[in-house]
Amino acid sequence: MNTRKHSxxxxxxxxxxxxxxxxxxxxxxxxxxxAAKLPTDLVELxxxxxxxxxxxxxxxxxxxxxxxxxxxxLVFGLSGDTSYLMDRIFARLKEKYVDTGKLRxxxxxxxxxxxxxxxxxGFRCLPAEQHLAAMQAAVRYPSFAxxxxxxxxxxxxxxxWSVLKDFDITPEKAEKCMRNTAIIGHIxxxxxxxxxxxxxxxxxxxxxxxxxxxSPSSLRLIEDVLNSALKE
Numbered sequence: 001m002n003t004r005k006h007s008x009x010x011x012x013x014x015x016x017x018x019x020x021x022x023x024x025x026x027x028x029x030x031x032x033x034x035a036a037k038l039p040t041d042l043v044e045l046x047x048x049x050x051x052x053x054x055x056x057x058x059x060x061x062x063x064x065x066x067x068x069x070x071x072x073x074l075v076f077g078l079s080g081d082t083s084y085l086m087d088r089i090f091a092r093l094k095e096k097y098v099d100t101g102k103l104r105x106x107x108x109x110x111x112x113x114x115x116x117x118x119x120x121x122g123f124r125c126l127p128a129e130q131h132l133a134a135m136q137a138a139v140r141y142p143s144f145a146x147x148x149x150x151x152x153x154x155x156x157x158x159x160x161w162s163v164l165k166d167f168d169i170t171p172e173k174a175e176k177c178m179r180n181t182a183i184i185g186h187i188x189x190x191x192x193x194x195x196x197x198x199x200x201x202x203x204x205x206x207x208x209x210x211x212x213x214x215s216p217s218s219l220r221l222i223e224d225v226l227n228s229a230l231k232e
Contacts, residue, residue: 045114045153049179056124056183060190061107061132063094068104070097070208070229075194076135077112077203078119080142081215085204087140089219097226107132108194109187110203115148118156118178119163120187125177126167137163 038046076082097103109124111117123134138144138160148159157175164174177183194200198207206213208225209232216222 041153042114045179048154049181049184050176051181052176054125054173054177054180054183056177056180056186057126057128057131058124058186059128061135062104063107063132064098064104065101066104068098068101070102070226071104071106072226073194073198073207074105074107075110075200075203075205075207076107077110078116078138078145078148079112079203080145081217082204083139083142083145084217086136089216089222092219093222093226096223102230103226107135109190110194110200110205111187111191112203113149114153115151115156115159116145117184117187118153119148119160121180121183122157122160122164122169122174122178124183124186125169125173126164130167134163134167137166 093103094105098105109120111120119138120135123131123138126134144159144163148156151159157171157178160178161171161174165171169177194205198205198212200207200212200214202214204216206216206222206225209229211225213222213225
């Protein structure tokens with residue numbers, strides 16, 4: 001896949017806080033006063049982070065054959081647009097392109113807010129075979145992400161538990177995972193990779209070869225791009 005950078009939109013306003021918070025919590029050399037410059041609700045959240053050695057799934061979700069002619073990246077965030085994509089388009093693309101061996105699809109976590117970061121971190125503590133199912137469950141209805149983001153950062157675990165309760169994890173472990181610095185750092189690395197490699201600053205986005213489709217909502221457009229890539 002061509003990794004030329006692309007500019008698709010301006011970065012979300014939360015990213016500056018994300019970088020500052022993660023620098024303050026994940027980098028040992030960062031002086032403590034930096035945290036004082038963060039918004040109060042973020043300072044409160046960061047204070048609950050833990051450094052426990054929690055085993056977690058650090059693998060990307062990968063669908064399709066390794067030797068498929070085309071590889072695409074789905075940049076996955078918790079949003080109404082992602083709900084639409086997964087509900088109206090994803091299954092049809094999987095059936096037509098992934099299941100037939102034409103497409104290899106790789107899914108990247110891409111938190112849009114600190115609510116998302118916690119939710120995606122919680123999903124990382126599930127067995128690998130349950131990871132995609134949890135991500136899909138979280139966007140089955142737009143009301144989940146909307147409701148979660150209307151609440152406080154501290155209230156996020158209770159909201160996320162409405163999804164995770166149907167999976168193989170306890171609420172205590174789920175909350176620890178959502179606030180674990182290693183897991184958060186792993187997800188932040190994925191977000192930065194998507195931004196630095198392809199210029200992605202919003203989710204969902206679909207990357208096919210050197211083309212970034214931001215907030216993909218047209219099945220015809222996606223199929224046109226995929227069919228063109230298959231002919232190359």
